[in-house]
Amino acid sequence: MTRPDVTVVVAVYNTMPYLTECLNSLVKQSIGKDRLEIVAVDDGSTDDSGRELDRFAERYPGVVKVIHQANSGGPAAPSNRALEVATGRYVYFIGSDDYLGEEALERMVKCADKHDSDIVVGKMVGTNGRYVHQALYKKSDPDISLYDSALPFTLANTKLFRRDLVEQYKLRFPEDMPVGSDQPFTIEACVRARKISVLADYTYYYAVKRGDASNITYRANHLARLRCAERIMEFAAGLIEAGPQRDAVLERHFTWELAKLIQDDFPSLDRGTRVEICAGIAQLADAYFTEALRDAMDVKRRVRIALAQRGAVDHLVRAIEDEAAHGAPPFLLEDGRAYLRYPGFRDPALGLPDRLFEVIGEAVPKQLADGTGLVSAAWEQDGHDMAVSLAVHVPVTGETESASVRLAPKAMPKSADKPGGRRVPVGTELPALAGDLRREASADGTGTVLLAHIPVQPTRAKLGVRAYVDVAGSTYEIPVKTQGVPLPLARRWRERVPYRISANANAKGRLVITTAPLWEPSPGVGMRLRHILSRVKRKLTR
Secondary structure, eight states, X not given: OOOOSEEEEEEESSOXXXXXXXXXXXXXXXXXXXXXXXXXXXXXXXXXXHHHHHHHHHHSTTTEEEEEEOOXXXXXXXXXXXXXXXXXXXXXXXXXXXXXXXXXXXXXXXHXXXXXXXXXEEOEEEXXXXXXXXXXXXXXXXXXXXXXXXXXXXXXXXXXXXXXXXXXXXXXXXXXXXXXXXXXXXXXHXXXXXOEEEEOSSOOEXXXXXXXXXXXXXXXXHHHHHHHHHHHHHHHHHHSOTTHHHHHHHHHIIIXXXXXXXXXXXXXXXXXXXXXXXXXXXXXXXXXXXXXXXXXXXXXXXXXXXXXXXXXXXXXHHHHHHHHHHOSOOEEEETTEEXXXXXXXXXXTTXXXXXXXXXXXXXXXXXXXXXXXXXXXXXXXXXXXXXXXXXXXXXXXXXXXXXXXXXXXXXXXXXGTTTTSEEOOXXXXXXXXXXXXXXXXXXXXXXXXXXXXXXXXXXXXXXXXXXXXXXXXXXXXEEOBOTTOOOXXXXXXXXXXXXXXXXXXXXXXXXXXXXXXXXXXOHHHHHHHHHHHHHHHHHHHO
């Protein structure tokens, strides 16, 4: 019998009806059944999964092989059992609730054969709200590194592995890990591989979030996930010596696995569990949280990990609850640097360095946009002159001399829509700063209120109200949201050629000032009026 090109391993436990779509996507692969072997291990399912596997085995003899075993508690044991009987040149792992694109296996095997790749990673997408990190799939690349790519953020075993590599290093899944057992396998395979290829030209894998969110990743509790993260990080550290390469891999675990343990649901845990989680994070941070890793992370995650590392459970709870209720804390601008004033900032009892709270080379428009909004708006008319008086809150304190409010005649680029603001490119000319501007601390200490008195010219214009703030060496442009604040009624001003001025919230809730003449004579009417006036003038001078 000819050796198949690829063995697909399917660990199965209670995944009906998703299992049917998974199996159909395998038997219909364009690679052809003569080049394919499917080894499915039923891990003691109590639904119809076992019977469905037997149905496919009967329908596709020689292609679908089914093994039934008692429940082991996770996908590791059934995956290892399948590896014992796999015969393909390559082995591919798929979750039994997921499915493949029709050409997935053919394309990956072709890539591996062409480039002599030990591992091929095909583009994955999430369905039904399942999150899949996409940075790795920006372009296809026949030779990537674990250490200078986004591969550490894509460590699931849903990849094509050369089976000779798997057997040479006796790669198997740790069976005592209920969650994340695929990561040690994948990390070691990537460390040992001579060449790793990524394919981004086709959707190879569809990762499904079940309607009841019963995927094992979503079921595990905090402490189980902590213990698995400990195992994974210790395993990776045992393979990769301390330095930039280890940091490149462990950055994923600090920013993903550990950071997820101290998100919005952390305060709802009982105190004993909170203390235990912080102690576990502290142990890992003490061992692996280098200065380079710290500086590579965003401020929020960096501070939360540092508070956990210090055992400052109450500070950590307050930081999470405050941010959930009010957004990120205000920036403190000081000596050209910017700090986010999370609980614990300059607290002598904790002794945390300012560097932990500093904005270091990261974009901050969302934090600024979340805290920037209108406080009040009014018209101020003096004879023929009109001005708009604005009070705008910005989430910055300290050295706020750079903060200003200006009227911008152009729309913001579309790239600013999602974060709610943008970093202004160096050399960009800002709208003119007109009128008077004062700055005063907000009463609640959450930032600065910019008080602007801006003259408005009699012209046809649509002007966006924008705040401009210098943070950490960059200028940010933030559209001012109206936030439900009452806006002044439209007003008419000037008599000879009357104008109308109005303030409105656009479709994105941003404040826009519009001015326009109430009427404009057509060019023909103007010429006739000038002709009549000229005739009257001649008659009067005769």
